[in-house]
């Protein structure tokens with residue numbers, strides 16, 4: 001459970017470091033499952049399992065060299081029960097529900113981003129919600145859990161504090177050679193907005209939360225260390241299906257435009273405990 005001051009910090013910054021939520025054994029278990037899914041050894045399959053830098057990706061606002069890779073697996077929970085249990089982790093779900101001020105959470109989708117040693121490529125600067133053009137409104141929260149210590153050397157995420165309050169700037173986000181973000185048309189930013197990125201180092205088994213409009217990205221992994229992580233993107237109960245463009249999860253939607261995005265492929269993982277009536 002988060003404290004009031006942690007919730008206020010999240011509201012101010014758009015991201016927050018939580019506690020260690022997985023012990024050594026749980027991390028090991030998820031790493032083994034990840035290997036099995038990544039190598040195609042499971043019967044059930046995820047929605048995507050590919051090199052995210054393969055061209056035409058949603059995160060393509062950077063130039064990269066040919067040999068770089070970021071293995072992106074979308075909805076590993078569909079291939080692995082251990083990852084489904086992870087998506088329903090009671091501590092994480094309770095904290096995300098606090099940050100979203102909601103009594104209900106569904107999984108929008110999850111994703112692994114694995115940056116291999118030496119050849120791990122960058123995840124360009126982006127905001128999540130503009131890349132999810134079939135759901136509204138833009139108030140989802142993601143829980144990013146490290147399966148290796150994520151540090152500057154192996155390409156941890158970087159965040160721009162306060163940027164979740166600036167609206168949708170996805171098409172204007174860019175990065176300089178040192179992976180510093182900049183806005184291509186800064187006059188569109190609200191008065192007082194300061195674009196300054198800070199590293200978001202997360203320990204193995206620890207959770208970090210971010211808002212779906214927070215500017216974030218992660219640079220290369222040129223270290224000898226692996227950088228594996230699982231994010232679950234959670235929808236508060238009021239998120240609706242409103243298609244405006246394509247998305248890999250579109251094929252799994254069974255509701256009509258304007259309806260709440262419910263269904264077996266968007267599992268309900270949290271319902272707030274009923275309050276006892278006073279008196």
Ligand SMILES: O=C(O)CCC(=O)C(=O)O
Pocket residue numbers: 113123128142144156157216217218229231
């Ligand atoms: O793992 C990363 O470096 C990026 C992940 C990301 O963009 C996200 O979880 O929204």
